[in-house]
Amino acid sequence: MSSVRERLAQIVGKSYFSDAPEERFIYSRDPGLQKPHAPDFVVMPGSVEEVQEILRLANAEKIPVVPMGGGLVLSGLTIPLRGGIVLDMKRMNRMLEVNETSRYAVVEGGASQGMLKAYLEKHHPALKHSLPDAPPIATIAGNVAIHGSGHLSQSEGGFHSEMVTGLEVVLPTGEVVKLGSCSTVPGWFSRAPLPDLVGLFLGWNGTTGIITKIGVKLFPKPRLEDVLVFMTEDIETIPDIITRVTATELAEDLTLSIAPKPDWLRGFQLTIINVVANSESEMKFRKRVIIGTLSEGAYFHNKEAGFLPLPPNMKSTFMDAPQKILSSFADVMKGGGFEYVGSIMPVEKLPEACLAGVDIAERNDVAYSLGARVIGRGHCIMFFNAYPFNRADPDNMTRAARALEDTNEVALRIGGIPWKAEYSAQQQILKQMDPNTYRLMERIKKVLDPNGIMNPGNWEVEAYGI
């Protein structure tokens, strides 16, 4: 391996190469509960050419390669299951282009959510992008590649993967390919009308190539923001609430929070409705219509639901993007950790998912929080079961891990699909998947990655005889 070592150090420069125990320790883990697997090398490329050279080398030597953005997936997708080279992409973090009229931005593959937000605030204050609730160092490419979602998903067209206008990728065999309009004309404004190859790199857990540039849609940024919080006591009312609010087409983010803690929330649900507007009268109008539609529900008449009066400081936590308070969930067990299963499911499955979620947590004797984000105009939801754990309590960690496994199983049974699924959940998904679908995935992976070097272990059926 020493020649590989020397060549890698040559490609990225000695200061951006490491096989020291310290890097191998940290990069074998993410903040979630998945078991550690050590890389052989960690490198941080600074250019597309360096990425190409690394991949060519890896192919020649048949060494696994795992691309990594923020490393905040929590389900271990950046942990090298079979060792090899971890590519920490975050040095490639520049903002490349912003087109104000056609509203898109092009950034490098390691550019972070936070830095794009800051960049737009400073240079293009009339525009914003959809932010996930992940910590701000999470990368745009990484989030998009796992079909992330965020605060504009309800109002502006769904998952973040649906907001991609183009990609530049390096294939496992080292070629650089442009996808979308940028392949043919200057400008990263659209994937249509060309054959949509972008999808070959979204949701694949890095098994088909490495994203080095990404075009994302930008949206108008209204001046004013406010939030309405609708409190209910009956989970069965939630689908109707979602239907009503999405039908107004006047809300921005639409999320649910269902938690046993703090104590005053136990047994109740909060529907959090963010509203943005360009003027006071517009804001008033939007809120009035939203309040109006929910006041028509029987639950409202019967005093079984209502809008929570919010003092200003409470409001601002609901309007943060990204929401810092969600990261602090990691300290609930005073233990520095949480992991969640996010399942993409139809809206009407929410009550069942919620009841099942409580059951799983009780069975496994773990703390938990449940919630959902509405994607598109009520097209589906991302329902999450989050379990905080104490890093210093192995027994608690085991129970939380079991709760996560149960959740994956239950999600599939109910009719949802775990998002950014960890290795074992991928196996469950593949088991349930139509074999022809899986076979097509396999064929594509074979074409793009003939030597099977890209994040091996992912989307690989173990033992079902395919």
Next chain:
Amino acid sequence: MEFEDIIHRCFRCGWCKLPQNFADINCPAYLHYRFETYSPGGRLWLIRAWLNGELNMSDRFQEILFSCATCKNCVEACALPKIKDLLVDIMIAAREEVVNRGVIPSPVREYFMGIQNRGNPMKRPQAERGMWADGLEIPRFDGHDYLFYVGDVGSFDESAVLMTRAVASLLGEAGISMGILAEEEMSDGNDVKALGERGLFEYIAVNNINLFKERGVGRIITLSPHAYNTMKNDYPLLGGNFEVYHYSQVLNSSLDRIPPGNLSVTVAYHDPCYLGRWNGEYYAPRSILGKIPGMNVVEMFRTMGNALCCGGGGGNYFTDMLGSGEESASRYRIREASESGAEVLAVACPICYKMLQDAVKDEGLDDSFRVMDLAQIVLESRRR
């Protein structure tokens, strides 16, 4: 190790890497090295692994541990309210553990030895400590209202002494009754403590406290925010209760006696970590600049609690654990200052002064951009 019981509570979520407005990477060590291991979260996880026997204290680990600039950006930005305030304390506690076991990088060892043997880490004789004041007629402290405490960098660094001279002269012009200790002055100990040599720090501090008490020192004006921090916050716990001021505070309240003249220049102010994030003093320096006629004061994108450290804290000025080069914090800061439209970067700390001046040279901006401390700016305005 102190804080051993909470070190597992770091989620490694990475909020600590950025400032609160997400402008750009704000942890000097992570900025320079870019491996996860050099970020605050990475460092904490490594320390825990070391305490658990999963990792050895290698040279690289020592580099990781001693490259923290103790700038407290992580304290500001951390998402976990119950542990954020303790983050830098944990880094320092880990350094203490390592120092106690004698496993430290040689630049750190040399720093301690210099202070222990000579009273300063500069490899200069203490007899020369007062030389910065040559030609200025600053009295030796003898019952004056204030002791003007200069510190190691302000006494010996050939760039920083220009700042020391400016501050001392200006305070003199303002009629402040103050004196210096000159060759009797010893290291304040702030960076010794930050580097984990608790025993040496206490020795230095107690010696200083005794000397100050002996001489009847009641009030102290410090040149450096580092000395300000330790004399204000640490010395009282060792029996040294003095009224401690940073020179910007005294200058601000005496400015009417030394009215500034007109100076039509665009200035940005760089918040020193030990004055700003460590001690919450964001106002006095800005107030000074605001009182200078003709001055156009701009704020950099990363300002106040979001300021990017110059990279010199945590002992780095002396040990150079953070290295230099294009990816160094000081050069990022100068680029940022230049982008803000400023022609002058105002500083209030001798370490910032030196680090940022060097960065101006390295960036090739010496023709168009200057780093000046507050006193130099006021003096220049008065001379015009």
Next chain:
Amino acid sequence: MHGERGICRPSQERLQERSSPMYELKFDPLLCEQCESIDCVMKCQYIDMTLEKARDERLKLARGEHSTILEECVTCYACEEYCPYNNHPFYQIVELQEKLGVHPTPKPIEESQVRMMAPRGRIESEELTEPLIDLCFFPMLRGSIRGRLFEGASVIQGSDVFCNLMFLHFARNSVIKERLPLIIDNIMSYYLTRNNIEELICFHDECYGTYTKWAPAFGIEVPFKPVHLFEYFRRRLTELRSEIKPLDISIAYQRNCSTRLIPEIEDVLNDVFDLIGARRVKRRYDYENALCCGGPMEAQQRFDLAEENQNKNVNDMKEAGVTHCVFNCPFCFFTLMEKVSKAGIMPIMISDLCHQALGE
């Protein structure tokens, strides 16, 4: 830490299971029968009835029967002030709402508030000095206790000393009955007795109203001496008279609901305003005619009414040409501060105004 069965629906049994202490309201139905003016209804700013209808409805209430008043009431406490016989018409409404299952606010909001504000049993004995300030359950106000105005003051606060009077807005008088004796006991045994202090200065006048008016109406004894914040200010500002620089400003006062229980405090308040040089301008919605801040109306989901009410109030302030709107109640402050500021008027707590007058 655990979830429980029925997580998504609160247990009905738990909601109803409550110990009912034997504190009865000192209410005399005969006084209502004899009343000719029915001031409680006729003077109400939110219910519009003829005298005849008002009498009918009032008598229904007096007999313990349902009346539309129970649903229409915005819980502004005003009728406590209007009743010429001190017959506690408002407390009686609240008791009847609870008895007949009328919920002014949505049930999830009501129940979560009951839980949120419950005493947590975290109280610890402390050494305290006078003046002793009761900050109730408003930790965010801790910063107000500073400077010469509060020199040497000690503070008590938290769920274990919370007066709970806010549950009058939620038709949960039983909660107050259940908790107040414990609260009083907490205050005495943890704080007052061991420190030999008799006077408790109530920062929020709702506490003062609880201890001096609500408690006696239900036969609950209060063994300490509550002092209204304004009385304390008057005392202290008189002491510091020479250090006051009069503010010379015109102000509007937002008279919160609990003032309705203690209207006699207005004289003291006006003395305080005189001392600090603040002119409480004559305006329509002040004193007996004051308007509720609208917070309770919003909790009742009556948003249009709240807005109309708030606009009337703020426009009245604007027309009176004031520079500041002075608050005593933090809840009024949070509810109105945005509207008041947008009208170009500075919202300010009375304690901060006094600090300003002292140059702090």
